[in-house]
Amino acid sequence: MTTQLSPDRIPVIAGIGEIADHPKDLAQGLEPLALLEQAVRRAGADACPTFIEEIDSLDVVNFLSWRYRDPEKLLAARLGVTPRHCQYGPVGGESPIRFIHEAALRIARGEVSVAIVCGAEAQSTATKAARAKLELPWTPFATDVPEPKRGAAFQKPIAGQLGVARPITVYPLYEAATAAHWGQTPRQALAESGVLWSRYAESASNNPNAWSKRAFEPREITTPSPDNRLIAWPYTKLMVANPSVNLGAAVLLTSLAKAREVGIAEDRLIYIHGGASAEEPRDFLSRDQFHQSHAQNAVLETIKTMVGGDGRAFDAIELYSCFPVVPKMARRTLGLGDDVQPTVTGGLTFFGAPLNTYMTHAACAMVRKLRDGAKLGLLYGQGGFVTKHHALVVSRTPPQGALSDDVSVQAKADAAYGPVPPFITEASGNGSVETFTVIYSGRGEIEHGVVVLRTTDGARTLARVPAQDQATLAFLTDMDRSPVGTHGTISTAADGVLEWRAA
Known part of the structure; x- marks a missing residue:
């Protein structure tokens, strides 16, 4: 099914808001709920302040640094709104892109008129306060709310026993397998990672919201040192995500008609052209191989088709960057060379990794990039252990056709699967x-x-x-x-x- 293309059903990103909290006094550090509120209000100010009181769709990205009971309802109360769609999302680094896409579809169907997607983490303050045995003056921690299931919960017991049930130890398995499949020596693969990661660092150094604004040379990133220890071969500390940040971001969507009604300049509106999503089995040992992701391929090949079959059509790109292997795989599927500029944000190592909500910040950075003159953008998010994939095409110009509700390309991913080997725990x-x-x-x-x-x-x-x-x-x-x-x-x-x- 597709929606009719008319101004009141054309979704646009009209506002963005970000906040980075670097408290000099830990007790003054903002809790995630406060970061969320500030980011949303900043997004409203960027679009039209009266939009805040009209929010009728609110998605809050899952966070880890503090636990609340019904955080989406707490945020709605702070904002003074009662949105008809009000959701606290599940775990997944791709979820901000999925939420933005779903919010756009709600607007296209005429179900809502103003939508917010937002996320925040305050892990830096929470960790430092715990080490200092300081009780923070935050909303009481909801001890009776269970933690959501994360990647480790879906793995075989032996994976946990051997320590390969965490992202930092699973992604290196893909790193080694892809390098061998591509005919690279480990040295060549590491060199590619260093160059790629230095480009993320360079972008972060120019991003006012980045947690770290220092550029790094490739060899600094890949060479082990006392300040850059090896964590899981071949990844050093500067090649993995940094979750110890205090960051919040929000994206405000509305219809083209409503944006025009309040007088937002046309060159500040960013259009959603469509996207795609697919998943791998949650248990990484239940996949057919480790040198590619069929779900990632299906999503990015679909996206490439949307822009005429050439990934080089994009002049602004965000390739998810929890670990180097992810954008290395993505650029090959998109047909991009090793000279690719893979980010508008700075990456999860250098910009910072507010866990599930990094791509909310990436969406904000993409909006700025498009407003500054880029024409066509790709936002690609990923979650789990190369598990969940969602990509979105955004542009300064309106789409030629209606936004399609047909988002899943799971059938395409599943069709590419080869035989999955049986898993055994006894062998000789x-x-x-x-x-x-x-x-x-x-x-x-x-x-x-x-x-x-x-x-x-x-x-x-x-x-x-x-x-x-x-x-x-x-x-x-x-x-x-x-x-x-x-x-x-x-x-x-x-x-x-x-x-x-x-x-």
């Missing part, structure tokens, strides 16, 4: 490396390696490489030769966990 004999990582302690010492293996009969399993097996660890971390596809011996340790030794 020969095992070949499908992918791997090495996990480091907070002091930079090796804890152990983890290999995803294929057995001789085609099954998949997980195995540990003990810290004392220096020869196998050196084999895994050789910068000039990928271990993917190589063989070794599987055995069972005294604690019942499988271990692997290079042949």
Whole structure:
């Protein structure tokens, strides 16, 4: 189904608001709810202040740094509104893009007239206060509200036991597998990551809302040092997301007719052209391989088709950047070269990673970029362990046709799937490396390696490489030769966990 193209059904982004809170006194640090309110009011001021009292759609991005009971209702009360759509979203880094898309569709269907998508985190203040044993004067922490299920909850027990049930240890598995698939040595793959990440850092250095505004050279990012320790091979601290921030952002949408009615200049309005979404299985060990994401491919190939089949049609891009492998995969699917400028925001390492709501800030940065002269923008968000994907095309110019309700490209993603190998926890004999990582302690010492293996009969399993097996660890971390596809011996340790030794 498609909607009719008329001014009162054409959704536009009319206002944006951001806040970065750097309190000199911890007790004065703003809680997430206060950050949300300020960001929304700033978005209203950017569009039309009277829009705030007319909000009839409110989406609050899931946050982690503080727990509230019904935060969306608390925010609505602070704003003095009773929106007919009022939602606190589930976990997912792609969720801000999905919420913006869904809000645009509500406007296109005539269900609402003013919509807000907003998110905030105050993890920096919360963490520092906890360390200082300081009780913050915030809304009481809702201890009776359960934490939402996150990525680790969907993984096999052995993944948690071996430490590969967190983003920082799962994404390196994709890093190693993709590099091998693309014919890169680990050294070449790391160099690509360093150049890409330096571009994110450069963008953050010019973003007034960024948490860190320092530019970094590629080698600074990829070279381990006391201030840039290895966390999970091959990722250093400067190659992973930084959630210790206090940031809030809001995006205000309305109809073209309503924006015109209050006199907002046409060159400040950003149009939604459409988007696509798809997901991988939540359990990463239940996927067919680790050198690509069929869901990501389906989403980005659909987006590329929307702009004439050439990803270079975009002159402003935000490729989600929790870890380097994600934008590296995305740029290849989009057909973009290694000279791509992948961000208008600064990335989750340097701009900061307010967890699920980074892409709310990216949407704000994209609006500024388009208002400043760019013509066509891509916002690509991702969540989980390369799990959930949503992309949106935005532009200074109106779309040629109506906004389509048909968003999911899940069938396309599912059709691309190959056979998924059975997973086993008992094995012996020969095992070949499908992918791997090495996990480091907070002091930079090796804890152990983890290999995803294929057995001789085609099954998949997980195995540990003990810290004392220096020869196998050196084999895994050789910068000039990928271990993917190589063989070794599987055995069972005294604690019942499988271990692997290079042949």
